Amino acid sequence: MTGRKRDDVVIVGAGVTGMSIAWHLARLGIHCTVVERTGVGAGMTSVQAGGVRTQWSSRLTCRLALESRAFYENVEKHLAPSVPPAFRAAGCAFVARTEETLEVIAKRVVLQREEGVTSRTASPAELAGLLPGVRTDRVLGGAFNPVDGYFDRPASVVEAFAEAALREGQTLVHAEVDRLEGDGDRWTVRLGDGSALTAGDVIAAVGCGTPDLLAATGVEVPIRRLPRFLFYSPPVAETCVPALIVFEDDALLVKQLADGRLLAADLRYGLGGRRPSGDSCARIEADLRDLVALPSGARFTSIVEGEYDTTPDQQFLVGQVPERPGLWMAAGLQGRGMMLAPVVGRMVAEALEAGWSSTGAVPEELLPERFSGAGTGESETQVI
């Protein structure tokens, strides 16, 4: 590669992934241009619910989540945002209603604790103290981590990364990228208005759009779209479910947000083409009332649809695209792109800086080439 130099990077996509990479590149003194077709954080970053947790099934995700959690603890120091994101360590619980699930949860806690995660198992009696309102006669136990939580305004995180990246001199261009063309040495980024940018390195940070964007380069990306649905209530005056509670056997989750609204999901929607219908709000309310004491007036009245960029092993894809020097991707984050944005941004920026090689900065389990061989590493089964 003769045509590449440090300040010669284009990032496609100004979601939380793209803006974190842009900020991390700025910290390393590498200028980039971010090209975004809609607006900063306008993709799945605007749908996500602000959740940050460190309880995962694989060692790798636990480690990455701990690094990101530590970054967010000092987010004001790192990003100096004009409106600081407020993180609430309200806790997160995974609850079992069958012996089989209880055993899986207990095994995960052992692994998590070995990695330094502060989760612990809890009996129904302990859960009663940790999760007021849960009908503990219906559960067998679970796991709880008090330091997991959520941002009060989910959009505040991408805004903070964007503000810091632009302050440090990165460039944001509003345009649709139609096509990426490589000549083996440099990349041409063709824009919707007929103009073009050229770059030594192009990073696709477009989530579910990655297979379409890379198709023209002859690359098949193993990401597929999975519809996901969040149910919201209007604000409820009483404090009822401060921690996120995941009822694993029922595929249900619920928590109360900083503004009093209840947020819930039935994780079966989206699977096998199943979508919410007219009575879904009433149904999820009834299912949850069976498990948690919700205030009598609480009603779910709106449903927000988004999609996960899923991969075959539920781990994400970060690194250079095999046999396409200078073409990078950071996608497949599914339900954790906001919470892992600090570590994804760091890995991509460091890999670029280290002589444009993915090796070293990015764990092997995340490299795109894993799907062309036998595959490496543990899959992640605790995506919700």
Ligand SMILES: Cc1cc2nc3c(=O)[nH]c(=O)nc-3n(C[C@H](O)[C@H](O)[C@H](O)COP(=O)(O)OP(=O)(O)OC[C@H]3O[C@@H](n4cnc5c(N)ncnc54)[C@H](O)[C@@H]3O)c2cc1C
């Ligand atoms: C229902 C739901 C709940 C979630 N909850 C959480 C949560 O609690 N915590 C958490 O961490 N994560 C959560 N997530 C996951 C999180 O939303 C994503 O992982 C994250 O937002 C991905 O960010 P991204 O920047 O990779 O992609 P996106 O936010 O989708 O950004 C991609 C950007 O690329 C732009 N783009 C695409 N194609 C082009 C093109 N051709 N030219 C120019 N621009 C282009 C888009 O406009 C978009 O702005 C949730 C997701 C869903 C769907």
